[in-house]
Amino acid sequence: MLAVIRLLILGVFVVLAGVLGSLFCLVRPFHRNNTALFAHLFGRMHKLLGVDLEIRVPEEVKQGGPFVYIANHQNSYDIFTMSRSLLPGTVTIGKKSLKWVPFFGQLYWLSGNILIDRKNSSRAHGTIGTAVNAIQQRNLSIWMFPEGTRSYGRGLLPFKTGAFHTAVQAKVPLVPVCMSTTHEKIKLNRWNNGKVIIEMMPPIDTLGYSRERIRELMATSYEQMLAKINRLDEEVKSVNSRIKSREGVRSS
Numbered sequence: 001m002l003a004v005i006r007l008l009i010l011g012v013f014v015v016l017a018g019v020l021g022s023l024f025c026l027v028r029p030f031h032r033n034n035t036a037l038f039a040h041l042f043g044r045m046h047k048l049l050g051v052d053l054e055i056r057v058p059e060e061v062k063q064g065g066p067f068v069y070i071a072n073h074q075n076s077y078d079i080f081t082m083s084r085s086l087l088p089g090t091v092t093i094g095k096k097s098l099k100w101v102p103f104f105g106q107l108y109w110l111s112g113n114i115l116i117d118r119k120n121s122s123r124a125h126g127t128i129g130t131a132v133n134a135i136q137q138r139n140l141s142i143w144m145f146p147e148g149t150r151s152y153g154r155g156l157l158p159f160k161t162g163a164f165h166t167a168v169q170a171k172v173p174l175v176p177v178c179m180s181t182t183h184e185k186i187k188l189n190r191w192n193n194g195k196v197i198i199e200m201m202p203p204i205d206t207l208g209y210s211r212e213r214i215r216e217l218m219a220t221s222y223e224q225m226l227a228k229i230n231r232l233d234e235e236v237k238s239v240n241s242r243i244k245s246r247e248g249v250r251s252s
Contacts, residue, residue: 003188006048010080017041018103025110032140034111036088043084049077049186050193055085057200061175065089066141067203068131068167070221071177072156072229073145077186082179085198092143093131093162114142128166135170142166143177146221153183156226159218168211173203176225180232194240197232201225 021038028034046053061067069090071082086092096115099105109115114134116127134140144166146159167174179198186193201224209217 001189002191006188009048010045013045015103018105018107021107022103022110025107029110030112032091032112032138033088035091035113036086038107038111039083039086042079043081043086045080046084046196049080049188050191051081051182051186052195053081053084053198054195055198057085057087058202060202061200062087064173064203066135066139066170066172067175068135068163068170068172069141069143069175069177069200070146070159070163070225071143072179072225073147073150074179074182075150075152077182078150078179081182081196082177082198085177085200086143087141089139090141090143091134093127128162128169131166132170135166135172141172146218151183153181156222156229159222161214161218164206164214164217164221165211167206168209168214168217171207173205174217174221175203176201176221176228178225178228178232180229180236194243195236197236199228199232201228 017038021041025031025034043053065087066089091111091113093114093116094108096117099109099115101108114127114130131142135142142163144163146163147157148160149157151157164174177198177200180196182196185196204217204221204224206217
């Protein structure tokens with residue numbers, strides 16, 4: 001029953017946010033802060049999922065930019081958890097087909113996010129140029145999922161090169177964004193789904209990297225993110241264990 005109620009509320013929320021948000025965006029279409037505004041709105045729904053969300057952002061990220069953010073992409077719950085961490089002046093890159101998703105897609109497009117056609121390789125490559133222009137001409141940060149797809153419990157998947165070419169060509173730092181594992185940790189029929197931590201790591205300078213060294217930059221970023229995700233998972237496991245122990249003492 002709890003799962004049904006949650007799904008109904010989420011469904012109503014997505015419709016209302018899509019309709020009202022799109023109307024708002026018609027007043028200021030493609031504004032630099034639209035994406036962060038609505039990402040935070042969607043991210044607030046983590047409370048409905050029974051998640052205790054903690055977001056950690058270093059001062060050099062809060063005060064700096066523009067950046068290319070690279071985040072681990074786990075499942076569809078990311079829109080209600082990780083989206084809460086987007087900073088103002090940031091847009092994301094998503095599939096062109098999202099534009100046609102009822103209610104959400106129109107909001108996603110009007111918010112100013114960059115849409116790519118994955119089936120057309122030439123256009124997909126051109127997206128890097130579009131992202132670089134957004135960074136250099138509009139002073140925007142770009143949020144990307146370097147795995148290219150949701151991992152669904154398979155761990156951190158191998159990275160694709162797009163985010164790294166973008167950062168190197170735009171001459172801006174990379175900011176790894178790591179979220180503790182949520183796969184099979186969020187159960188809609190369970191009231192309390194424990195803690196989830198999102199942590200942005202210190203920026204990785206890309207000025208010393210050429211196109212020929214992209215693979216090296218990818219490897220460095222991958223290793224740092226994998227290690228951080230593992231540490232976050234251990235921390236979350238410890239926190240959730242303490243919470244369960246306290247609840248057990250109270251009920252006894």
